[in-house]
Amino acid sequence: MTEFAFSHGRMSKGIWSALWASLKFVIIPLALIMMLDFALMEVASGLGDVDPGLEAISKDLDTIMVRAIILGIPLVALAYFKGFYPRGSTSRLTFGLALVAGTMLWLWWITFGGRLDVVLADVGISLDTSALLGLFLLAIGLGALIFLAEWKDYRQDFLHPPEEGDMIDVVPATETEVPPTTATEELVADDEDANNDSEPGATDI
Numbered sequence: 001m002t003e004f005a006f007s008h009g010r011m012s013k014g015i016w017s018a019l020w021a022s023l024k025f026v027i028i029p030l031a032l033i034m035m036l037d038f039a040l041m042e043v044a045s046g047l048g049d050v051d052p053g054l055e056a057i058s059k060d061l062d063t064i065m066v067r068a069i070i071l072g073i074p075l076v077a078l079a080y081f082k083g084f085y086p087r088g089s090t091s092r093l094t095f096g097l098a099l100v101a102g103t104m105l106w107l108w109w110i111t112f113g114g115r116l117d118v119v120l121a122d123v124g125i126s127l128d129t130s131a132l133l134g135l136f137l138l139a140i141g142l143g144a145l146i147f148l149a150e151w152k153d154y155r156q157d158f159l160h161p162p163e164e165g166d167m168i169d170v171v172p173a174t175e176t177e178v179p180p181t182t183a184t185e186e187l188v189a190d191d192e193d194a195n196n197d198s199e200p201g202a203t204d205i
């Protein structure tokens with residue numbers, strides 16, 4: 001049986017991982033983009049005339065939204081299988097590394113290949129986003145090292161899981177435990193017995 005067999009995984013953990021990924025890659029980005037697009041529409045309606053810069057940025061936001069959905073759905077699927085398989089398995093490591101690579105591609109794609117500053121320049125905003133994007137990509141790439149370290153730490157636990165026969169039986173303590181008698185106490189007891197023997201006993205009638 002290979003490590004990619006479904007019998008190794010737990011569906012509940014996979015679902016939780018997929019839900020968290022859907023928030024990060026689909027739901028939250030779409031909500032932010034829709035809010036920003038709505039704000040731009042309000043600004044445009046207040047100006048009366050359609051500003052070419054605002055119209056261009058609105059189209060770019062629509063493009064980002066579509067890209068986030070197209071690449072976000074496969075990331076949710078990868079996150080499901082990453083959480084589905086247990087730690088220490090090669091299957092979890094494979095899907096984890098694929099998720100890291102996909103996340104980097106997702107961020108690179110929705111920022112127009114690191115040229116988000118050109119998009120912002122259409123509305124008169126001068127901002128160099130290449131350095132910031134590089135830091136985000138570096139931070140995401142470090143996730144690969146985390147998956148490798150996790151695989152190494154839990155590898156033996158996955159290959160040799162503890163069985164019931166390997167469990168240590170714990171013997172319950174008795175309610176009352178009599179402390180051991182010391183040599184001094186034994187000598188005192190012998191002296192008391194000798195004194196009791198030397199005393200005259202009562203006469204029988």
